[in-house]
Amino acid sequence: MQNDRIRTTPGPFTQEEAFDSDNVISTISRVKILVIGAGGLGCEILKNLALSGFKDIHVIDMDTIDISNLNRQFLFRKSDVGKYKAEVAASFVMRRVRGVNITPHNKRIQDFDEAFYMQFQLVVCGLDSIEARRWINATLHSMAESEDEDPSDCIKPLIDGGTEGFKGQARVVIPTMSSCIECQLDMHAPRAAVPLCTIASIPRQPEHCIEWAHVIAWDKEKPFPALDKDDPEHITWLYQKALTRAAEFNIPGITYALTQGVVKNIIPAIASTNAVIAASCCNEALKIATGVVPSLGLEENYMMYSGNDSIYTYTFKHERKDDCPVCSETEQARPLPTDLGMTLGEFLDSFRERPEAQLKQPSIRAEGKTLYMQSPPSLEAQTRPNLEKTLKDLNLEHGFEVAITDPAFPTLSFRFTLTPKA
Numbered sequence: 078m079q080n081d082r083i084r085t086t087p088g089p090f091t092q093e094e095a096f097d098s099d100n101v102i103s104t105i106s107r108v109k110i111l112v113i114g115a116g117g118l119g120c121e122i123l124k125n126l127a128l129s130g131f132k133d134i135h136v137i138d139m140d141t142i143d144i145s146n147l148n149r150q151f152l153f154r155k156s157d158v159g160k161y162k163a164e165v166a167a168s169f170v171m172r173r174v175r176g177v178n179i180t181p182h183n184k185r186i187q188d189f190d191e192a193f194y195m196q197f198q199l200v201v202c203g204l205d206s207i208e209a210r211r212w213i214n215a216t217l218h219s220m221a222e223s224e225d226e227d228p229s230d231c232i233k234p235l236i237d238g239g240t241e242g243f244k245g246q247a248r249v250v251i252p253t254m255s256s257c258i259e260c261q262l263d264m265h266a267p268r269a270a271v272p273l274c275t276i277a278s279i280p281r282q283p284e285h286c287i288e289w290a291h292v293i294a295w296d297k298e299k300p301f302p303a304l305d306k307d308d309p310e311h312i313t314w315l316y317q318k319a320l321t322r323a324a325e326f327n328i329p330g331i332t333y334a335l336t337q338g339v340v341k342n343i344i345p346a347i348a349s350t351n352a353v354i355a356a357s358c359c360n361e362a363l364k365i366a367t368g369v370v371p372s373l374g375l376e377e378n379y380m381m382y383s384g385n386d387s388i389y390t391y392t393f394k395h396e397r398k399d400d401c402p403v404c405s406e407t408e409q410a411r412p413l414p415t416d417l418g419m420t421l422g423e424f425l426d427s428f429r430e431r432p433e434a435q436l437k438q439p440s441i442r443a444e445g446k447t448l449y450m451q452s453p454p455s456l457e458a459q460t461r462p463n464l465e466k467t468l469k470d471l472n473l474e475h476g477f478e479v480a481i482t483d484p485a486f487p488t489l490s491f492r493f494t495l496t497p498k499a
C-alpha cells in the first residue's frame with residue numbers, strides 16, 4: 078500500500094526502538110485507542126484514525142443526532158436523525174474502511190470506571206464541553222498516580238482538540254509529566270459579559286440590543302410565563318424587540334439567526350476548522366503510537382490555531398502550575414484575593430466566573446467546618462442560612478484556607494487561601 082511507506086520509512090528524528098523488532102504498521106494496529114465525542118470533531122477524528130491504520134477504536138458519545146448536525150457531521154444522514162451518534166458513526170466508518178473495528182458506547186464518560194479507561198493506550202477528545210474535558214483529565218491523572226500498577230502502563234496520553242468558530246487548539250497532555258487541562262483552564266475563560274449599563278443605556282452593537290430584549294424587555298413585559306430558548310415564538314418576540322431597539326440607535330445587523338445565537342450563546346461551528354484541528358490531533362496520535370517523529374507532549378504541548386483574522390498558528394509549551402488541583406504534587410492552596418464583607422452566597426457565585434475555577438455547584442468547607450453543602454438536601458437546608466451571612470460573620474479571616482468541591486469533579490478538592498484584595 079502506497080500509504081504504508083510513510084510509516085515504514087525511518088526519518089531523521091525516528092526513535093531507534095520504533096524500528097527495532099516490529100514495523101510501524103504492526104505497532105499501530107496493536108494500539109487500542111479511545112475517542113471521546115462523535116460530533117463535529119469526532120466524525121473527523123474517527124475517519125482519520127481509521128484511514129491512518131488504527132484497527133481497534135472505541136468511541137463514547139451519549140448524544141443523538143439532530144437535524145442541525147447534518148451540515149458538518151458528515152457520517153450522519155437524514156435517516157439517522159434521532160439515533161445515537163457513536164453507533165451511527167462507528168458503523169459508517171467500519172463500512173467504508175476495511176479491517177477497522179470501532180466499538181460505540183452510547184453513554185456518558187462518567188458512566189465508566191478507571192478499569193475501563195485502563196484498557197486504552199491513547200485517548201483523543203473531540204468535545205465541546207470544558208466540564209467533560211476536566212473530568213477525563215482528572216480521571217487519567219488519578220489512574221497515572223495509582224500505585225499498585227506499573228506506572229508505564231498507567232500513563233495514558235490525552236490528545237485534546239477544541240474549536241470555536243474559526244479558532245481552535247490541539248494539545249497533548251502526558252498525565253503527571255506535562256501541564257494538564259486543569260493547569261490550562263484559564264485558556265478557556267468564560268466570555269466576558271457585556272456590562273448591564275451598556276445594554277441598558279448605550280448599545281453599540283446588534284448583540285447589545287438583543288441582550289437588552291433578552292434581559293430587560295422580557296423581564297418587564299413577560300410576554301410568556303418563562304423563556305423557552307427553543308421556542309420560535311419566544312425568539313421571534315425577542316427578535317422584534319431587538320429590531321425596534323436597534324432602529325432607535327441606528328444599529329444595523331439584527332437577524333433572527335443572530336438573536337437565536339446570542340440568546341442561546343451559540344458560536345457557529347465551522348466544518349473546516351474542525352477538519353484542521355481533528356487532523357492535527359490524529360497526526361499526534363499517529364506519532365505517539367509509533368514514535369516515527371517527535372510529537373507534542375513534554376516540550377511543546379499546545380498548538381493554537383486562529384482563522385479569525387487571516388490565519389495564524391502558534392505552538393508553545395504550556396507550563397505546569399505548581400498549585401494545580403489535579404497534577405501538582407505539593408498540593409498548595411491557591412491565593413484568592415477576597416473581600417471579607419461579601420456574603421457566602423456571592424463568594425460561591427464568584428467561582429462560576431473565575432477563569433481558574435469555573436465551578437457551577439460549589440460546596441465549601443473552611444477550618445474543619447462545613448459552611449455550605451449542595452447535597453444531600455438535609456445538609457443543604459441546614460447550611461443554606463449561611464449564604465446570607467458575610468465571610469466576616471462566618472469568622473473567616475485573611476490567611477485562612479477554604480476547600481471547594483463540586484459534584485462535577487468528585488475526586489477533586491480546590492483549595493484556596495484567602496488574601497486581602499489589592
Ligand SMILES: [Zn+2]
Nearest residue numbers: 257260401404
Ligand atoms: Zn495540572
